Amino acid sequence: xxxxEHLVKTFGTTKAVNDISFEVNEGENMVLLGTSGxxxxxxxxxxxxxxxxxxxxxxxxxxxxxxxxPELLRRSIGYVLQNNGLFPHYxxxxxxxxxxxxxxxxKAKTQNRINELLEKLHLTKDHLTAYPNELSGGQQQRIGLxxxxxxxxxxxxxxxxxxxxxNVTRSKIHGEFKALDELKRKTIIxxxxxxxxxxxxxxxxALMDKGKIVQIGSPAxxxxxxxxxxxxxxxxxxxxxxxxxxxxxxxxxxxxxxxxKKINTSLLSAQLDVWEALExxxxxxxxxxxxxxxxxxxxxxxxFDQLMAAFSQYKNQQPHE
Amino acid sequence: MNExxxxxxxxxxQQADKLGMQTLQHIGLTFISLFxxxxxxxxxxxxxxxxxxxxxxxxxxxGILQTIPSIALLGxxxxxxxxxxKPAIVALLLYAxxxxxxxxxxxxxGVDAAVKEAAIAMGMNKWQVLFKVELPLAMPxxxxxxxxxxxxxxxxxxxxxxxAAGGLGEFIFGGISLNxxxxxxAGAIPAALLAIIFDxxxxxxxxxxxxxxxxxxxxxxxxxxxxxxxYFIPSAYGGKLTAGFTPEFMGRQDGNLGLIxxxxxxxxxxxxxxxxxxxxxxxxxxxxxxxYSTDGRLKAYNLVVLDDDKKIFPPxxxxxxxxxxxxxxxxxxxxxxxxxxxxxxxxxMTELNYKTDYLHQTPERVAKDFLVAKKLFKPERGGxxxxxxxxxxxxxxxxxxxxxxxxxxxxxxNYNVATKTGLGGTKIVFDAMTNDQIDVYPEYTxxxxxxxxxxxxxxxxxxxxxxxxxxxxxQKEFLKRYQIKWLKPIxxxxxxxxxxxxxxxxxxxxxxISDLKGFLEKK
Ligand SMILES: Nc1ncnc2c1ncn2[C@@H]1O[C@H](COP(=O)(O)OP(=O)(O)OP(=O)(O)O)[C@@H](O)[C@H]1O
Ligand SMILES: [Mg+2]
Numbered sequence: 001x002x003x004x005e006h007l008v009k010t011f012g013t014t015k016a017v018n019d020i021s022f023e024v025n026e027g028e029n030m031v032l033l034g035t036s037g038x039x040x041x042x043x044x045x046x047x048x049x050x051x052x053x054x055x056x057x058x059x060x061x062x063x064x065x066x067x068x069x070p071e072l073l074r075r076s077i078g079y080v081l082q083n084n085g086l087f088p089h090y091x092x093x094x095x096x097x098x099x100x101x102x103x104x105x106x107k108a109k110t111q112n113r114i115n116e117l118l119e120k121l122h123l124t125k126d127h128l129t130a131y132p133n134e135l136s137g138g139q140q141q142r143i144g145l146x147x148x149x150x151x152x153x154x155x156x157x158x159x160x161x162x163x164x165x166x167n168v169t170r171s172k173i174h175g176e177f178k179a180l181d182e183l184k185r186k187t188i189i190x191x192x193x194x195x196x197x198x199x200x201x202x203x204x205x206a207l208m209d210k211g212k213i214v215q216i217g218s219p220a221x222x223x224x225x226x227x228x229x230x231x232x233x234x235x236x237x238x239x240x241x242x243x244x245x246x247x248x249x250x251x252x253x254x255x256x257x258x259x260x261k262k263i264n265t266s267l268l269s270a271q272l273d274v275w276e277a278l279e280x281x282x283x284x285x286x287x288x289x290x291x292x293x294x295x296x297x298x299x300x301x302x303x304f305d306q307l308m309a310a311f312s313q314y315k316n317q318q319p320h321e
Numbered sequence: 322m323n324e325x326x327x328x329x330x331x332x333x334x335q336q337a338d339k340l341g342m343q344t345l346q347h348i349g350l351t352f353i354s355l356f357x358x359x360x361x362x363x364x365x366x367x368x369x370x371x372x373x374x375x376x377x378x379x380x381x382x383x384g385i386l387q388t389i390p391s392i393a394l395l396g397x398x399x400x401x402x403x404x405x406x407k408p409a410i411v412a413l414l415l416y417a418x419x420x421x422x423x424x425x426x427x428x429x430x431g432v433d434a435a436v437k438e439a440a441i442a443m444g445m446n447k448w449q450v451l452f453k454v455e456l457p458l459a460m461p462x463x464x465x466x467x468x469x470x471x472x473x474x475x476x477x478x479x480x481x482x483x484x485a486a487g488g489l490g491e492f493i494f495g496g497i498s499l500n501x502x503x504x505x506x507a508g509a510i511p512a513a514l515l516a517i518i519f520d521x522x523x524x525x526x527x528x529x530x531x532x533x534x535x536x537x538x539x540x541x542x543x544x545x546x547x548x549x550x551x552y553f554i555p556s557a558y559g560g561k562l563t564a565g566f567t568p569e570f571m572g573r574q575d576g577n578l579g580l581i582x583x584x585x586x587x588x589x590x591x592x593x594x595x596x597x598x599x600x601x602x603x604x605x606x607x608x609x610x611x612x613y614s615t616d617g618r619l620k621a622y623n624l625v626v627l628d629d630d631k632k633i634f635p636p637x638x639x640x641x642x643x644x645x646x647x648x649x650x651x652x653x654x655x656x657x658x659x660x661x662x663x664x665x666x667x668x669x670m671t672e673l674n675y676k677t678d679y680l681h682q683t684p685e686r687v688a689k690d691f692l693v694a695k696k697l698f699k700p701e702r703g704g705x706x707x708x709x710x711x712x713x714x715x716x717x718x719x720x721x722x723x724x725x726x727x728x729x730x731x732x733x734x735n736y737n738v739a740t741k742t743g744l745g746g747t748k749i750v751f752d753a754m755t756n757d758q759i760d761v762y763p764e765y766t767x768x769x770x771x772x773x774x775x776x777x778x779x780x781x782x783x784x785x786x787x788x789x790x791x792x793x794x795x796q797k798e799f800l801k802r803y804q805i806k807w808l809k810p811i812x813x814x815x816x817x818x819x820x821x822x823x824x825x826x827x828x829x830x831x832x833x834i835s836d837l838k839g840f841l842e843k844k
Pocket of ligand 2 (some may be wrong): 039
């Protein structure tokens with residue numbers, strides 16, 4: 001879907017992006033992760049030509065974007081910024097309608113689409129006539145997302161979209177983000193320097209340092225097969241939590257005890273990660289969680305201690321750095 | 322002796338026509354120049370946000386323009402654009418440029434970079450970004466600039482009357498020259514009100530929310546053009562010859578009022594400052610001007626004085642006037658100042674004025690050359706027995722006289738001298754004297770009689786027979802009313818006079834003011 005080859009961008013003497021290549025598949029969520037100043041934003045902005053590369057190639061759907069008129073290109077790419085970049089002089093409705101107006105949609109079509117998005121993003125009609133400064137940060141961010149999604153662009157670029165939110169709001173929006181069907185079909189490139197966020201939302205992560213990609217792969221790849229000590233030390237501080245979030249119950253299925261105690265509580269899917277399973281414990285004594293493996297219709301029941309034991313057995317099997 | 326003092330309200334009622342006309346002209350001038358300034362300043366301000374390398378240069382130039390004193394700027398305009406509305410509008414718009422350019426620039430560069438980036442990222446082209454994002458968001462700042470420019474323009478437009486462009490300055494400066502407080506206020510109060518009203522209205526526009534600003538910005542050009550049009554309403558008149566009179570001359574018994582009442586002269590008249598009047602006459606912008614019979618420019622610009630055959634211009638013999646307490650404090654002063662008495666007649670004074678006004682010699686040099694030639698000059702004694710404060714009005718002849726007095730006092734006495742020159746018109750210098758800011762300044766008998774004592778018409782007519790009777794009258798009255806003493810007359814008579822270009826006067830066979838009237842009435 002998106003193919004980037006040998007991208008270079010220099011500002012004065014700063015090599016902001018230094019020979020970067022990667023591919024993103026259709027419907028994939030690629031996260032650019034790295035410390036401040038490593039070139040994430042620069043890379044992202046070259047994809048919609050807010051920044052012109054010094055050299056290198058960018059193709060979307062096999063077409064060289066550097067040969068397309070930038071305005072037209074941009075109308076087919078959604079863009080979400082950290083500080084949302086909403087127009088303060090436009091109402092919410094007008095903000096969302098910017099791209100439809102540029103595309104000269106008729107009023108009814110725009111209105112229908114806005115209503116549809118409102119519902120999906122848990123906003124009400126009252127919000128439409130408000131100005132951005134009358135909304136909370138979380139609401140503003142959702143409007144920013146609605147604005148980027150309104151024309152249903154196949155590609156979505158997001159630069160630290162949740163960076164300005166507090167932790168509680170952020171994890172709530174993360175949840176909504178993952179659940180939003182609109183996003184499942186989209187090819188997304190998202191920039192963040194928050195490791196947790198990357199692991200939570202990414203299909204694949206490109207870890208960057210000093211204008212280069214150090215490693216590109218799934219969260220588990222980075223966690224269990226780091227290519228060098230930069231990668232492992234980058235993840236070290238939050239390692240345990242990342243592992244909880246990366247390893248799914250299905251991964252440790254064989255290490256879970258096959259106890260037959262199946263109390264009639266609700267069943268958890270084995271597709272959940274360990275972190276999500278842990279969140280389901282209410283922490284009273286001798287509590288059990290029931291997990292169903294939908295592939296073989298097998299149901300297992302586990303206590304907290306048994307889950308932790310299975311988790312560490314699984315980890316011991318993984319290759320060590 | 323004083324007739325019933327006119328109140329301000331009576332004056333304004335009496336002059337309602339003129340006041341209305343001046344107010345319209347004033348608003349018109351303000352907004353024509355503002356409109357053009359916006360047309361130039363807004364695009365220029367936008368341009369320098371795109372080409373930042375020029376921003377320092379453009380803002381620098383606009384800044385420098387604004388530091389040029391208004392009078393000087395108006396003066397620079399005359400050789401290029403003549404007199405009247407054109408140079409006034411250009412000068413005003415130059416003043417209005419800086420706030421408009423600067424606020425457009427800061428307004429647009431101040432737009433949140435993230436918002437601008439979002440606009441571009443959504444696929445707006447550069448014009449859409451400008452008109453849909455940058456200008457609307459910068460509008461409150463731009464409006465603040467326009468507001469500043471409006472207030473500046475209302476103020477500076479009062480000076481337009483110096484170059485015959487009309488406006489409320491006609492009353493203000495006429496009043497200052499004539500020592501007529503009512504007249505000053507009749508101009509100054511409306512001017513101040515205009516500034517306050519426009520400032521207030523624009524502050525309301527600034528406070529509108531974005532939605533309403535859109536509408537306001539749309540009607541703004543129409544409104545500006547309408548307001549600009551006001552300027553042209555009063556100027557629908559014309560005539561064979563054009564006269565340019567100073568604001569002072571316009572309001573005087575022994576000026577335009579006398580020309581109308583005694584001669585029945587009807588001529589298309591514009592109001593103009595003394596500083597540019599002669600030049601405008603030479604350049605055929607004006608045909609008849611009011612001037613002073615000893616003015617050096619008379620000689621420089623080849624003008625002739627029309628004979629005042631009905632004797633409406635009273636004599637203006639120059640003499641130093643001194644505070645009585647100063648005479649007591651400085652016993653040597655009177656004797657010293659009187660050294661000059663009888664040494665300068667009309668033609669000598671014209672010659673001296675010519676040297677400063679036209680040959681651009683300094684008043685000090687002209688004064689010294691003269692004193693040396695008259696064998697009156699003595700080197701400074703460097704005395705320190707007190708300081709004599711000498712004032713002057715703001716024109717060359719007074720500077721020369723003040724220089725002479727300074728040299729005489731320093732050479733003949735042990736007093737030191739402090740000069741306060743350029744005190745504007747009669748009112749300013751005379752107020753300075755009654756408020757004990759200065760001890761002595763050169764005054765003219767006619768001015769004392771009419772502008773300061775404001776003697777009733779009957780008295781004036783009675784006194785006009787001889788120069789001595791006027792002198793005696795003002796001397797007596799000044800002592801009585803103000804404790805100020807007139808010393809001996811210097812000798813020359815700097816009376817009002819009507820003048821024309823020599824060539825034109827010869828061609829039209831005009832020698833006297835009655836001839837002029839005759840020519841104008843010929844069909
Ligand atoms: N317009 C610019 N002019 C000069 N240098 C720039 C410009 N934009 C970025 N840089 C430099 O390029 C480097 C990469 O910047 P970039 O914004 O891509 O970093 P980033 O990874 O997005 O960082 P952050 O997490 O802080 O947003 C930095 O050293 C930055 O200072
Ligand atoms: Mg960044």
